[in-house]
Amino acid sequence: MRMKSIADINRETANATGAFIEMAASRYDLAGAILFACTITLSNVAMARTGQSDVDATVRNAAQAVMRQYNIPGMAIAVTANGKRRFYSYGVASKKTLQKVTSDTLFEIGSISKTFTATLATYAQADGQLSLTDSPSKYLPQLQGGSLDKVTLINLGTHTAGGFPLQVPDEVQNAEQLMGYFKAWHPTYASGTQRTYANPSVGLLGMVVAKSMKMPFEDAMELHLFPKLGMRDSYINVPASKMPLYAQGYTKEDIPVRANPDLLAAETYGVKTSVKDLIHFVEVNLSPEQEEKKLQQAILDTHIGYFKLGSMTQDLIWEQYGYPTELGTLLEGNSAKVVYESNAVAALNPPLPPQGAVWINKTGGTNGFSAYVAFVPEKKFGIAILANKSYPIEQRIRLAHRILSELDCCSSREK
16 A cells, blocks of 8 residues: 655645535534634644744754854855745854854855856847857957857857866956957867866956946946846945945965955956845746846846756856756766866757756855855745855755755645
8 A cells, every 4th residue: 555645645634624614614614614724724834834944953053064164254045935035144254353144244256256247148138239149259359360259159158168277377467468368369179069167258258248238347237237136235346335244255274365356357256245135146047037028038048058068057157957956966067077177068959948947056156255056946946155264165065955955845745
């Protein structure tokens, strides 16, 4: 005999409840029907509260364990499920001032900034200002006649341009030298054949977007995109009035540090934001249909899959995996081999439309901060994790996977 699942029991309870109410009503015992219905409702509320308590306990225990292991001063976590948010704040924003972390504390999010660069690019496309199938030299005439004529903006946003280095070379010190570097660049691989994670390619994408929008990149983000996304406390350059909210970052050796404004920093790792704003961005990605038409299209366009690398599908900056997702799969897709080495990819022709049953994620970090975001569109849940110390990517993914797995289990029990 098959054992009854929780879902079976819930369905039988619901059917019994309906039958009882109908019977009681037919016998004019409305008071009894209402009393019984209220009893069942209160039982369901208790179950929901128990489930939420389980999630809260998982977040608390898992986060504090990671903080102890890596001596992390402060951490902010936000979880969203079906539009309902929960915030968790631990530790201090600065070991000097002992100011506590809150959901408004500003953190550097490192390469998660690239997802905003991608969104700005797709918004510019939705607005008719550029096409992602164009080459960067169409918008930056100084680059015409070079290797970048054969590269598309999609290649720049998927790390498949042909082998840029991880960082801009040290000898490139100003904008003029940067343009000279891009003009002289020669690919190691044919575009679209290898994925090589690189700041210069995404930085160039940001430069093209700014040029197409006829404004500085920082203005395009702070005055255009962030307001459209409803992110009121997100910045490239933190204003003086918000500096008290800006957490102090710490290296692995516990040395205080913040990001330097290097070339292409704004386009690739320069965003500072709160967990409150970041989880709102996650919610926009979970339910883009609630946004205005152009922004809706822009968000969906960043979820299109262009290349396959093992179990990972490379979207425009975002990386996705089929859901349910094994922890080992996520760890492999975010491993040092994938981040720091060139890996052969298979182009998806046609590109994969936005999917629902996928785990979409992005890691980010600077010398003094660590961040991770992940969400599952079909489940309508997601997570944002921010910390003011550099600690391993593996631990961020383990933390997020544990929390969202508990959330998924609780959601299933409540149905």
